[in-house]
Amino acid sequence: MNAMSPGPVTLQDVANEAGVSLATASRAFNGSTRKVRQDLKERVLLAAAKLNYAANGPAQAMARGRTNVVGLIVHDISDPYFAAIAAGVMRAAEDQHLLVTLGSTMRRPERELDYVQVLRGQRSRAVILAGSRVDDPELLSRLREECAAFERAGGRVVVISQQKLPLDTVVVENRSGARALAQRLASLGYQRFAILGGPTRLLTARDRVQGIRDGLAAAGLPAPVVLEGAFTRDGGHDAMRELLTSREGLDCVVAVNDVMAVGAMAACRDAGLHLPEDLALAGFDDIATLRDVHPKLTTVRLPLERMGETALELVTTGTEGEPHRTRRIRGEVLIRESTPLRPTR
Amino acid sequence: MNAMSPGPVTLQDVANEAGVSLATASRAFNGSTRKVRQDLKERVLLAAAKLNYAANGPAQAMARGRTNVVGLIVHDISDPYFAAIAAGVMRAAEDQHLLVTLGSTMRRPERELDYVQVLRGQRSRAVILAGSRVDDPELLSRLREECAAFERAGGRVVVISQQKLPLDTVVVENRSGARALAQRLASLGYQRFAILGGPTRLLTARDRVQGIRDGLAAAGLPAPVVLEGAFTRDGGHDAMRELLTSREGLDCVVAVNDVMAVGAMAACRDAGLHLPEDLALAGFDDIATLRDVHPKLTTVRLPLERMGETALELVTTGTEGEPHRTRRIRGEVLIRESTPLRPTR
DNA sequence: TTGTACGCGTTATCAG
DNA sequence: CTGATAACGCGTACAA
Numbered sequence: 001m002n003a004m005s006p007g008p009v010t011l012q013d014v015a016n017e018a019g020v021s022l023a024t025a026s027r028a029f030n031g032s033t034r035k036v037r038q039d040l041k042e043r044v045l046l047a048a049a050k051l052n053y054a055a056n057g058p059a060q061a062m063a064r065g066r067t068n069v070v071g072l073i074v075h076d077i078s079d080p081y082f083a084a085i086a087a088g089v090m091r092a093a094e095d096q097h098l099l100v101t102l103g104s105t106m107r108r109p110e111r112e113l114d115y116v117q118v119l120r121g122q123r124s125r126a127v128i129l130a131g132s133r134v135d136d137p138e139l140l141s142r143l144r145e146e147c148a149a150f151e152r153a154g155g156r157v158v159v160i161s162q163q164k165l166p167l168d169t170v171v172v173e174n175r176s177g178a179r180a181l182a183q184r185l186a187s188l189g190y191q192r193f194a195i196l197g198g199p200t201r202l203l204t205a206r207d208r209v210q211g212i213r214d215g216l217a218a219a220g221l222p223a224p225v226v227l228e229g230a231f232t233r234d235g236g237h238d239a240m241r242e243l244l245t246s247r248e249g250l251d252c253v254v255a256v257n258d259v260m261a262v263g264a265m266a267a268c269r270d271a272g273l274h275l276p277e278d279l280a281l282a283g284f285d286d287i288a289t290l291r292d293v294h295p296k297l298t299t300v301r302l303p304l305e306r307m308g309e310t311a312l313e314l315v316t317t318g319t320e321g322e323p324h325r326t327r328r329i330r331g332e333v334l335i336r337e338s339t340p341l342r343p344t345r
Numbered sequence: 346m347n348a349m350s351p352g353p354v355t356l357q358d359v360a361n362e363a364g365v366s367l368a369t370a371s372r373a374f375n376g377s378t379r380k381v382r383q384d385l386k387e388r389v390l391l392a393a394a395k396l397n398y399a400a401n402g403p404a405q406a407m408a409r410g411r412t413n414v415v416g417l418i419v420h421d422i423s424d425p426y427f428a429a430i431a432a433g434v435m436r437a438a439e440d441q442h443l444l445v446t447l448g449s450t451m452r453r454p455e456r457e458l459d460y461v462q463v464l465r466g467q468r469s470r471a472v473i474l475a476g477s478r479v480d481d482p483e484l485l486s487r488l489r490e491e492c493a494a495f496e497r498a499g500g501r502v503v504v505i506s507q508q509k510l511p512l513d514t515v516v517v518e519n520r521s522g523a524r525a526l527a528q529r530l531a532s533l534g535y536q537r538f539a540i541l542g543g544p545t546r547l548l549t550a551r552d553r554v555q556g557i558r559d560g561l562a563a564a565g566l567p568a569p570v571v572l573e574g575a576f577t578r579d580g581g582h583d584a585m586r587e588l589l590t591s592r593e594g595l596d597c598v599v600a601v602n603d604v605m606a607v608g609a610m611a612a613c614r615d616a617g618l619h620l621p622e623d624l625a626l627a628g629f630d631d632i633a634t635l636r637d638v639h640p641k642l643t644t645v646r647l648p649l650e651r652m653g654e655t656a657l658e659l660v661t662t663g664t665e666g667e668p669h670r671t672r673r674i675r676g677e678v679l680i681r682e683s684t685p686l687r688p689t690r
Numbered sequence: 691t692t693g694t695a696c697g698c699g700t701t702a703t704c705a706g
Numbered sequence: 707c708t709g710a711t712a713a714c715g716c717g718t719a720c721a722a
Contacts, residue, residue: 010716011715020693035691035692057466058403061403062697062700062714062716077428077432078432078633083423091449102431102445117397123401233636263637288578289632305423368702368710369709371700382708408713
């Protein structure tokens with residue numbers, strides 16, 4: 001090889017190797033098209049390949065004042081709901097040559113604040129808040145301020161869930177989806193419902209509970225029992241166990257997400273109940289990994305990967321002073337084996 | 346508020362606000378401890394809070410020559426195997442105040458090369474290659490060179506899977522785990538096995554197949570049928586369907602991961618087979634989301650989150666010229682409902 | 691079209 | 707212990 005500087009190879013090294021100036025080498029990589037002669041450009045690219053040059057990201061960020069990094073903040077990356085959204089974001093990011101910095105709050109909403117601040121410092125081009133908003137005015141207000149600071153610094157913020165902040169938002173129509181689900185279940189003949197409701201502070205959980213209530217009321221059915229529980233498998237399991245020890249005469253249980261529903265299924269089995277004969281059960285989300293549980297779960301399909309892609313699209317298509325945009329995502333009710341047509345008694 | 350520069354607030358702004366020099370302000374944030382007077386430090390911190398200052402990451406990276414970013418490269422973030430590893434990495438990264446840049450190769454191994462190169466340019470402190478190595482000497486050689494370049498630039502590379510490169514490695518003992526699984530299944534009375542084997546180029550899949558073969562041979566059983574298939578739900582489903590149409594007299598089917606096993610379960614159900622009465626089935630990984638499938642799946646538990654944490658630990662504990670280290674991860678065989686003690690006929 | 695020179699925000703070195 | 711100042715690598719006005 002040639003004599004090179006000791007550390008990482010820089011664009012100056014490439015320029016030297018190619019026999020051009022630093023500026024020309026720079027332009028050969030990304031310069032406003034057609035400003036560098038073809039043969040020089042080729043020489044530069046060749047030299048870069050030969051030296052295995054990798055552009056210094058931080059230096060580019062300094063010079064340009066912005067990066068190609070997008071932050072993605074989720075509640076828990078091991079939750080398949082967020083993993084699917086992340087997959088959509090990753091796919092779209094690859095197309096746009098964007099890097100994704102992942103933040104996982106471990107379901108502590110206040111950690112979102114820290115992440116947004118750090119990502120502002122990193123000069124991230126954007127941040128995507130993928131998780132449900134929370135019912136906490138104080139927190140919401142601080143988050144609004146932090147997001148405003150982020151946007152003042154030149155970045156964009158996109159939220160996936162509820163429109164609670166003056167930001168670009170992928171609005172998930174949880175309530176109407178849940179309402180449609182409840183009405184379909186009512187039309188199948190179910191009458192006595194219980195809801196495994198998730199934590200009430202989570203707006204996603206709350207919206208779904210309210211949607212189910214709406215749908216049952218619209219069908220002229222009595223108000224359902226609602227139990228709180230964590231938004232996880234164990235939350236569903238424990239809530240169902242409690243339900244089974246205290247309540248009688250239930251037709252149908254609706255969990256506010258599939259993960260909880262599967263936990264509930266396990267609790268039913270532990271109690272010797274047969275699904276769907278003894279009890280009908282439905283979930284929400286249509287998590288891909290859970291499509292093969294038996295009996296197949298009635299649910300509301302959300303296009304999770306597409307939601308991630310849509311969020312990234314909002315990131316890349318935004319214009320500076322433009323008012324915030326919204327994209328509405330509707331769920332699709334899928335009636336499957338876990339809620340068969342109920343035989344009239 | 347005070348008059349401030351139009352753009353984002355800089356450390357100079359903080360210094361002005363606090364009435365100290367830029368250098369002092371810098372030291373007050375992270376300077377080698379105890380070099381700045383207490384009252385000045387407090388003034389700086391106060392000023393920073395007041396101005397909502399967020400340190401400019403790229404600028405710090407320039408000055409320091411390195412970042413606090415770790416790259417995590419997976420095959421597919423929506424695969425629960427990788428999502429769980431990612432969760433472990435995220436948890437450990439939070440403790441170390443490290444940021445994580447996520448790369449998802451969409452199961453195209455050559456994309457790992459691009460990611461490593463880009464992350465080198467980003468001056469990432471480290472990169473974690475979380476996925477299986479592949480049987481492709483050409484690719485392996487190029488990856489070795491790219492990782493060497495990364496380390497020459499001052500970063501560390503950690504691999505989770507097989508020790509195929511001269512790098513810190515979290516070695517997953519797939520073969521011995523699979524062997525132990527096969528022996529346990531043999532001791533339960535199963536005799537005629539088939540393997541849903543995944544893509545042969547994936548060393549993880551191949552090691553598991555070989556381990557099962559080893560175990561069966563050690564138990565004095567005939568060699569199993571092995572079918573290839575994608576390392577996904579559909580791969581398991583399709584392979585099982587093919588198996589059911591062409592093979593007879595099988596006792597027990599072992600899929601090389603849980604996701605494939607669940608796809609296989611669905612194929613069995615489609616064919617009218619009852620598990621485990623008509624056929625026993627086992628998987629590998631013990632994916633949390635799939636622990637409630639019915640019948641409960643016999644599998645080999647891998648501590649996925651801990652594997653992610655271990656990888657990050659290797660990142661943070663490494664010394665410069667030190668030879669590469671390895672951490673061995675053993676699986677634990679879990680016999681569950683899907684492979685009951687076989688009644689002798 | 692190409693080259694020169696400055697600035698980006700921070701850290702680290704070197705004087706005070 | 708504090709302050710002035712030189713890097714760090716790149717993009718880009720500006721000059722040639």
